[in-house]
Structure formats: structure tokens, C-alpha cells
Amino acid sequence: xxxxxxxxxxxxxxxxxxxxxxxxxxxxxxxxxxxxxxxxxxxxxxxxxxxxxxxxxxxxxxxxxxxxxxxxxxxxxxxxxxxxxxxxxxxxxxxxxxxxxxxxxxxxxxxxxxxxxxxxxxxxxxxxxxxxxxxxxxxxxxxxxxxxxxxxxxxxxxxxxxxxxxxxxxxxxxxxxxxxxxxxxxxxxxxxxxxxxxxxxxxxxxxxxxxxxxxxxxxxxxxxxxxxxxxxxxxxxxxxxxxxxxxxxxxxxxxxxxxxxxxxxxxxxxxxxxxxxxxxxxxxxxxxxxxxxxxxxxxxxxxxxxxxxxxxxxxxxxxxxxxxxxxxxxxxxxxxxxxxxxxxxxxxxxxxxxxxxxxxxxxxxxxxxxxxxxxxxxxxxxxxxxxxxxxxxxx
Amino acid sequence: xxxxxxxxxxxxxxxxxxxxxxxxxxxxxxxxxxxxxxxxxxxxxxxxxxxxxxxxxxxxxxxxxxxxxxxxxxxxxxxxxxxxxxxxxxxxxxxxxxxxxxxxxxxxxxxxxxxxxxxxxxxxxxxxxxxxxxxxxxxxxxxxxxxxxxxxxxxxxxxxxxxxxxxxxxxxxxxxxxxxxxxxxxxxxxxxxxxxxxxxxxxxxxxxxxxxxxxxxxxxxxxxxxxxxxxxxxxxxxxxxxxxxxxxxxxxxxxxxxxxxxxxxxxxxxxxxxxxxxxxxxxxxxxxxxxxxxxxxxxxxxxxxxxxxxxxxxxxxxxxxxxxxxxxxxxxxxxxxxxxxxxxxxxxxxxxxxxxxxxxxxxxxxxxxxxxxxxxxxxxxxxxxxxxxxxxxxx
Numbered sequence: 001x002x003x004x005x006x007x008x009x010x011x012x013x014x015x016x017x018x019x020x021x022x023x024x025x026x027x028x029x030x031x032x033x034x035x036x037x038x039x040x041x042x043x044x045x046x047x048x049x050x051x052x053x054x055x056x057x058x059x060x061x062x063x064x065x066x067x068x069x070x071x072x073x074x075x076x077x078x079x080x081x082x083x084x085x086x087x088x089x090x091x092x093x094x095x096x097x098x099x100x101x102x103x104x105x106x107x108x109x110x111x112x113x114x115x116x117x118x119x120x121x122x123x124x125x126x127x128x129x130x131x132x133x134x135x136x137x138x139x140x141x142x143x144x145x146x147x148x149x150x151x152x153x154x155x156x157x158x159x160x161x162x163x164x165x166x167x168x169x170x171x172x173x174x175x176x177x178x179x180x181x182x183x184x185x186x187x188x189x190x191x192x193x194x195x196x197x198x199x200x201x202x203x204x205x206x207x208x209x210x211x212x213x214x215x216x217x218x219x220x221x222x223x224x225x226x227x228x229x230x231x232x233x234x235x236x237x238x239x240x241x242x243x244x245x246x247x248x249x250x251x252x253x254x255x256x257x258x259x260x261x262x263x264x265x266x267x268x269x270x271x272x273x274x275x276x277x278x279x280x281x282x283x284x285x286x287x288x289x290x291x292x293x294x295x296x297x298x299x300x301x302x303x304x305x306x307x308x309x310x311x312x313x314x315x316x317x318x319x320x321x322x323x324x325x326x327x328x329x330x331x332x333x334x335x336x337x338x339x340x341x342x343x344x345x346x347x348x349x350x351x352x353x354x355x356x357x358x359x360x361x362x363x364x365x366x367x368x369x370x371x372x373x374x375x376x377x378x379x380x381x382x383x384x385x386x387x388x389x390x391x392x393x394x395x
Numbered sequence: 396x397x398x399x400x401x402x403x404x405x406x407x408x409x410x411x412x413x414x415x416x417x418x419x420x421x422x423x424x425x426x427x428x429x430x431x432x433x434x435x436x437x438x439x440x441x442x443x444x445x446x447x448x449x450x451x452x453x454x455x456x457x458x459x460x461x462x463x464x465x466x467x468x469x470x471x472x473x474x475x476x477x478x479x480x481x482x483x484x485x486x487x488x489x490x491x492x493x494x495x496x497x498x499x500x501x502x503x504x505x506x507x508x509x510x511x512x513x514x515x516x517x518x519x520x521x522x523x524x525x526x527x528x529x530x531x532x533x534x535x536x537x538x539x540x541x542x543x544x545x546x547x548x549x550x551x552x553x554x555x556x557x558x559x560x561x562x563x564x565x566x567x568x569x570x571x572x573x574x575x576x577x578x579x580x581x582x583x584x585x586x587x588x589x590x591x592x593x594x595x596x597x598x599x600x601x602x603x604x605x606x607x608x609x610x611x612x613x614x615x616x617x618x619x620x621x622x623x624x625x626x627x628x629x630x631x632x633x634x635x636x637x638x639x640x641x642x643x644x645x646x647x648x649x650x651x652x653x654x655x656x657x658x659x660x661x662x663x664x665x666x667x668x669x670x671x672x673x674x675x676x677x678x679x680x681x682x683x684x685x686x687x688x689x690x691x692x693x694x695x696x697x698x699x700x701x702x703x704x705x706x707x708x709x710x711x712x713x714x715x716x717x718x719x720x721x722x723x724x725x726x727x728x729x730x731x732x733x734x735x736x737x738x739x740x741x742x743x744x745x746x747x748x749x750x751x752x753x754x755x756x757x758x759x760x761x762x763x764x765x766x767x768x769x770x771x772x773x774x775x776x777x778x779x780x781x782x783x784x785x786x787x788x789x790x
Contacts, residue, residue, distance in 0.1 A: 226431060226727070
């Protein structure tokens with residue numbers, strides 16, 4: 001599926017408005033999700049977006065595919081040193097103030113650009129891009145809805161294959177394989193330097209409460225010191241909460257969801273806690289309203305948990321390992337804006353898409369919680385992008 | 396499995412030698428594979444390695460795990476701005492010449508360091524690190540040998556599940572799931588900016604000859620424009636070569652291997668070409684000898700193919716999509732040194748580990764070839780890290 005030309009035009013026009021407002025003459029973009037967003041191809045390209053007029057797409061691998069996929073003009077990039085020439089040959093002025101994605105661009109690559117454009121003032125445009133990408137178009141929301149169709153099928157499959165004594169990683173492998181067969185793209189993109197996430201983090205019982213480098217409330221021990229997140233080689237036991245946290249991606253658009261399964265009933269304590277997590281999810285969903293400030297929503301949810309539940313210490317991790325968010329933007333990357341997090345200043349807007357994930361961690365026992373991806377589109381709260389039963393699944 | 400303290404000491408001492416030789420007073424490292432290599436933990440840390448003495452490991456998530464995993468002193472990193480303090484508190488002088496991984500470090504993060512260490516001369520130490528990491532210790536080679544045990548089992552499993560009409564991505568999902576169940580870590584690490592690789596690239600027939608952004612001879616169409624590498628939703632047919640190119644990783648160490656399967660015999664043309672690929676693999680293996688220059692080996696192999704086979708045009712891609720290497724270093728990252736590539740100046744050394752992958756691309760027909768990971772350890776050629784039958788597997 002190609003990104004429609006009208007969609008690309010709209011995206012570039014919006015970005016050009018922000019360039020003009022900030023007095024920037026053009027932007028040279030290289031991050032894969034950004035270039036996919038503005039050019040429609042995920043091939044290796046440099047996208048030059050002038051403050052007005054058509055962007056040029058300089059493709060170095062694979063040129064033929066980039067040309068076929070993007071509705072902009074695509075030129076073969078025959079050498080980085082020719083970048084200024086390509087801009088001039090397209091009839092565009094050489095910029096004096098040029099935007100780059102300085103949040104991700106490696107220093108050495110920046111130094112190459114500095115030599116090629118010696119008299120330029122460099123400006124970081126990454127925040128403007130992230131804010132723009134946070135607001136999804138109707139076309140993007142339709143893509144996210146398609147992507148959301150995979151997880152419920154994987155969950156049905158999980159009910160068929162799950163049995164006492166299978167290892168966490170065996171389950172993770174089967175569910176990922178099923179997701180792939182259904183069209184899941186496999187690779188989960190993240191913008192943050194050094195961030196990495198495998199498709200799923202399937203963890204069970206007390207193994208789920210182990211913190212790790214990944215900035216999430218439930219991470220898990222992982223399979224080795226070198227891969228310290230997610231499933232282990234340990235066996236799944238009866239009566240433990242099994243956290244099926246998965247990211248699925250179709251046409252680049254990612255959906256992040258979690259449900260809890262168990263073989264035999266959970267303890268009364270965990271069952272009660274799970275119902276509270278569901279309540280908190282509804283609280284978050286209803287608070288995601290255009291015009292509200294993300295950080296204020298976060299504080300409100302925290303206060304509600306503190307005042308109305310006995311789980312303040314268990315919410316979003318335990319002790320020093322607690323994370324300071326209850327939701328995060330998703331789209332072409334898994335770590336998009338807005339984050340519903342401590343101190344976040346972003347104002348919520350129509351079309352923002354957020355994975356909300358209230359989770360309660362009980363050290364030595366296990367984790368219960370829920371996660372859904374929602375879109376902000378009414379003043380009465382966000383809408384779930386998929387309707388999957390929210391009850392505990394006891395097998 | 397922890398990285399032994401003696402192993403970490405040896406690695407740090409070697410790196411300190413290179414710092415001293417280059418007049419660098421210390422290095423501040425953040426790339427995950429580098430910090431795992433020098434500290435023994437894959438948690439989020441900054442590793443400060445002074446030109447002499449013990450490194451300090453500043454961990455910000457998860458501190459407890461980092462402390463347990465690394466045999467160096469681990470200190471909780473309570474804020475980036477405290478970096479200079481931590482160095483002084485450890486009794487180390489503040490450096491005037493400081494090394495960073497400038498090939499991967501984002502500009503904005505670099506700017507933060509510049510403010511914290513205002514009078515410092517910054518030096519890129521990434522090439523020294525990459526050259527050091529290219530040479531594997533006996534302990535690392537043992538880890539690679541363990542990692543190499545997964546692929547042959549996955550291949551046996553492939554023989555059981557493969558059938559006419561299954562989709563490429565269904566097969567890919569099943570094989571990845573099997574690899575996971577056997578202990579494969581899932582996430583494939585790459586150093587290159589924007590580089591991404593899913594676990595496997597299972598492609599069949601003419602679908603395998605499609606080039607893409609990934610810098611490899613056989614990439615495949617992928618499942619969408621947004622994920623343009625690897626398997627498709629197309630069905631596998633009788634008599635087509637099925638390229639099972641997979642990376643497996645155990646304890647962080649990656650092994651890259653390819654075998655060809657088919658349902659029913661391949662054409663005589665492809666069968667003959669496959670035998671040539673096997674011959675070329677042996678030529679490459681035998682040419683990987685300590686003291687040789689990587690780029691010279693590359694040219695020698697190219698010349699041999701040109702002079703002794705009819706496949707010059709088909710070797711390592713076709714036409715404009717050909718890649719200019721026949722092998723690449725592997726270890727904690729998939730894109731390590733040395734590359735056996737055009738113009739590569741690296742001198743081969745004992746302990747270097749290389750994935751060699753002669754592949755022949757026939758447009759509109761399919762791809763045949765082979766890939767194995769080898770270690771350079773004798774003057775008679777490299778040693779295969781796994782012994783998997785090298786015949787075509789016709790089912």
C-alpha cells in the first residue's frame with residue numbers, strides 16, 4: 001500500500017508552515033520513520049524539504065523502489081558530497097538556515113554536512129517533526145485500526161497453545177510467529193538512541209516484576225544478560241498472571257496492547273487488582289481530551305490511584321523501578337509524543353494516538369494490568385482503536 | 396551467564412593501551428554493544444574508561460541489575476549533569492582529551508557533554524573500539540559456537556513444516572518462533588545509523604531477487620513499503636529456491652547463516668549455480684588468513700568468479716543492486732569489522748569472525764547461495780563455527 005500523494009502533500013505543507021514560522025529555509029531529513037512519513041518510502045534516502053515548493057528525495061538504496069513508492073521526484077544520490085549540487089539543480093536556493101534531526105543524527109554524519117554547507121546555521125527540527133507526527137490523519141488512523149486487528153487474533157491463538165510447563169519464550173516465539181503470519185512487519189521502530197524492543201514481552205508470575213533498561217512498567221528478566229528484557233526460559237505455571245504485551249505493526253503503524261491470561265484462576269488479591277487496573281484505564285481514556293496538558297493528566301491519574309486504591313506503591317512498577325508515565329504516543333515509532341508523563345507539557349490534540357498502560361506490580365507475585373491504544377477524538381475521552389474483551393482470560 | 400571479570404579486565408586493558416597510544420585521557424561510552432563489551436551489563440549505563448585504572452560504570456536503569464552483572468564498580472547515575480563529579484569522586488582526574496563514540500552518538504547528546512566538560516578536546520574512538528571488538532577472545536568464540544547451535548535445529552524444523560502454498564512470512568514466523576524457543580535472543584543489534592534487521596529474511600523464488608535498503612546481496616520485497624526487507628505474504632511454490640537467511644543470537648553473540656531449501660528439485664541451472672556458490676565459499680574461507688588485507692581478498696574473489704564462472708553479473712546481487720562485499724564481521728553487532736569489501740584496508744587477524752555469504756542472483760528466477768560464520772585462526776584458512784551440511788536440501 002502506497003502512501004497517497006495527497007497525504008504526503010498535506011504532511012509536507014504542515015512541516016513547511018513550521019519551517020516558515022521558525023525562519024528555517026529548509027530541512028535535510030534522514031531518520032527512517034521521518035523520511036517514510038514525508039516521502040512515502042522506507043528506502044535509504046535523504047529528504048530535502050525546502051520552506052516552500054516540492055521536496056526532493058535523494059535515494060541511495062534502493063533507488064528504483066524509492067522512485068516507485070514516493071510521489072515526489074526521486075533522484076539517485078551518487079555521493080553525499082553532491083548534496084548541495086542536487087539542491088541547486090532542483091532550482092532551489094542553498095539554505096543559510098538548515099534544519100536537521102539533531103536528536104538522532106550521529107555527530108560524524110553531522111560533521112560531514114557541516115563541511116558540505118560551510119556557512120549554514122544549523123537548527124534542530126526534531127521536536128517540530130515529533131509534534132507533527134503525534135497528530136494522525138484519518139488515513140493514518142485507518143492504518144492503525146488495521147494494525148490493531150492482529151493482536152486479538154494472536155490472543156485467540158494463545159488460548160489454543162498455552163499450557164502448563166511451556167517456557168515463556170516458547171509462548172513468545174509462537175505468538176510472534178502467528179503475528180508475522182497475519183502480516184505483522186516484525187521490526188519495531190524506536191526513535192530513542194539505543195532503544196530496542198523485541199515484538200513481544202511475554203512474562204509470567206514473579207518473573208514479570210523484574211525491571212530492566214527498557215523504560216516500561218513491566219519488562220521482565222529477558223533471556224540473558226545481553227538481552228535483558230522480556231521472556232525467559234522458565235516455565236509458565238498454573239495460577240500465575242501471564243502478561244501478553246505485544247507491539248504489532250502493519251504498513252509501519254504500530255499498536256501496543258496488553259492482556260492478562262492465566263492457567264487456572266488467579267488469587268483473589270490479583271483478580272481484585274486487575275479490576276482496579278481496568279478502572280484506571282477507563283480513567284485515563286476519559287481524561288485524554290483535546291486541550292488538556294499531558295503532565296496534568298498524569299498527575300490526576302496518580303492522585304486518583306493514591307486516593308482511591310491501596311496500590312500507590314504498586315502502580316507502574318515497584319519502588320525505584322517505577323516509571324513516570326501512564327501512556328506514550330505510538331505511530332511509525334513506538335516512542336512517539338505525547339507521553340502522559342510527569343512534567344509533560346504537550347497539549348493534547350485531536351488525532352493524537354496514545355498507548356495507555358496501567359499496570360500493577362506485586363513483587364514476588366506477579367503483574368496485572370491492561371494496555372490499549374486509543375485515539376483522541378472527542379471531548380468525552382479517547383476512543384479505543386480495537387475492541388478486545390477486557391476481562392481476565394482464565395483458561 | 397556473566398561475562399567473566401578476567402575477560403572484562405583484558406578488554407579494558409587493551410582499550411586503555413589504544414587510549415594511551417593516541418594520547419587520549421579517557422573515554423565515555425554509551426552504545427549498548429560497547430558498554431556490554433567493556434562492562435558486562437546491557438543495562439543503560441555510561442561507562443567511563445580512564446587511560447589507566449578501573450573504569451566506572453554509571454547506571455541509570457536498572458541500577459540493581461547492572462551492579463549484579465558487572466564486575467566493575469557500579470554507581471547510580473542520578474543525573475547527567477553530575478558526570479564530572481562522579482569522575483572526580485572516583486579519584487580520577489578530569490580529562491582534557493576525551494574519547495566518544497562519534498559514529499553513533501546523537502548531536503544533542505554530544506552538546507550536553509560539551510556543556511558539562513567545557514574545556515575538553517573531543518576525539519572519536521569508535522574505530523579503535525570496532526577494531527578491538529573485531530578480534531574475539533577464546534571466551535567469545537565459545538559463545539559464538541553456542542549461538543551457532545540454534546540454526547541447524549531451526550533448519551531441521553523447517554523440513555518438518557515447509558509445504559507448498561504456505562506464505563514466506565508464515566515460514567519466517569515459524570522459524571523465528573522455533574529459534575526463540577531454543578534460546579535465541581530475538582533482537583538483532585546493528586551499529587550503523589538507521590540500520591535494522593529482523594531475525595530472518597526468508598525469501599523464495601523470484602521474490603528473493605528484489606533489492607532494498609538493507610545492505611545485503613539478498614534482501615527481498617518485505618511485507619509492506621514500510622517494512623521493505625525479507626518475507627512477503629506470497630506463497631512458496633514447488634521447485635523454487637527458498638533462501639533461509641537467519642541471524643541467531645545467544646548471550647549477545649550473533650551468528651549469520653544461510654541455506655537453500657526447495658520443495659521438489661531445482662532447475663539444472665540453479666543447481667549448478669549453487670555448487671559454484673559453495674566453491675566460492677570455500678575460496679573465501681581459505682583466503683581469510685592473518686596478515687592479508689580485507690580489500691585484497693575481496694578483489695581476489697571477484698576475479699576468481701569473473702575468470703572461472705559465468706556468473707560475474709549475478710554475483711552478490713544483480714546490476715545496480717550488487718553489493719560490494721562478500722563477508723562482514725559479526726559479534727555483539729551484526730555489522731562489525733572487518734568487511735571483506737571493496738577497498739577495505741583492515742588487516743586480517745587471528746580471532747576475527749566473519750560471516751561469508753557468496754550469493755548468486757538470477758532476476759525473475761531466484762537466488763542461490765550459502766552463508767556461514769567463520770573464525771580466522773590458521774594460516775590455512777578460517778574455520779567454520781558450525782558444521783551444517785552444505786548440500787541443497789530438496790524435500
